[in-house]
Amino acid sequence: LDPERVLERLKLRNHSQRLRQTIGELIDMVTPAARPKAMYKISHASMIDRKSIEIDGIEFTSYVPTLNFSRNERVFTYLATCGTEVNALEVPTSDFMRHFTLNIVKELVLRQASEYLMDHLKKSYHLKELTRIGPGEALGPLVQQRKLLAVLGATMPRLLNRPAAV
Numbered sequence: 001l002d003p004e005r006v007l008e009r010l011k012l013r014n015h016s017q018r019l020r021q022t023i024g025e026l027i028d029m030v031t032p033a034a035r036p037k038a039m040y041k042i043s044h045a046s047m048i049d050r051k052s053i054e055i056d057g058i059e060f061t062s063y064v065p066t067l068n069f070s071r072n073e074r075v076f077t078y079l080a081t082c083g084t085e086v087n088a089l090e091v092p093t094s095d096f097m098r099h100f101t102l103n104i105v106k107e108l109v110l111r112q113a114s115e116y117l118m119d120h121l122k123k124s125y126h127l128k129e130l131t132r133i134g135p136g137e138a139l140g141p142l143v144q145q146r147k148l149l150a151v152l153g154a155t156m157p158r159l160l161n162r163p164a165a166v
Contacts, residue, residue: 001027001108009104022098026091026105033085036113040078040121041152056151060144076121076130077151082109 003023007015043056053060055077081087086109091098118130 001031001105001112003027005108006101006104009108010101019097019101022101023105026098026102029089030086030102030105030109033083033089034109035083035085036081036109036116037083038078038080038113038117038120039152040076040117043075043077043151044072045075046072058147058151060147077148078117079148079152080110080113080117082106082113 003020006023006027007020010019012019045053045055048054048059051062053062055075086106089102089106091102093099114132118132121127121130
């Protein structure tokens, strides 16, 4: 975890040495606990109409009518998490900046898990590039997360455990 990436995500014009110290402390707290995880399943997607996509028999509403899936096109449905170990870490909510910064650090751990999975998929399936869409983005309302979980739960998905070092 890079303290400079945390500072970038905070989007503050000015920051103090104290904030840098807090970021270092939070990274030191998160790093030994970090066990990010990602799981995926090879699925099949088809366009139903200009605003609906079907993935493994489950219909999703799309915000982007220009998405174009051929009949039975291969897609990788996936889920990534920073891990329950990191998510369980807490700081006093009364220290707003510390609490907010911890959430940024957790987000960066999640991002690393996603990047690890994307690299794995590219190497394993000889893909040049991947495009990601999900509930709350082009794949429609955030409430469709339950549908995504249903797709992933249909068969035993593959689980990737990233090495403990982040």
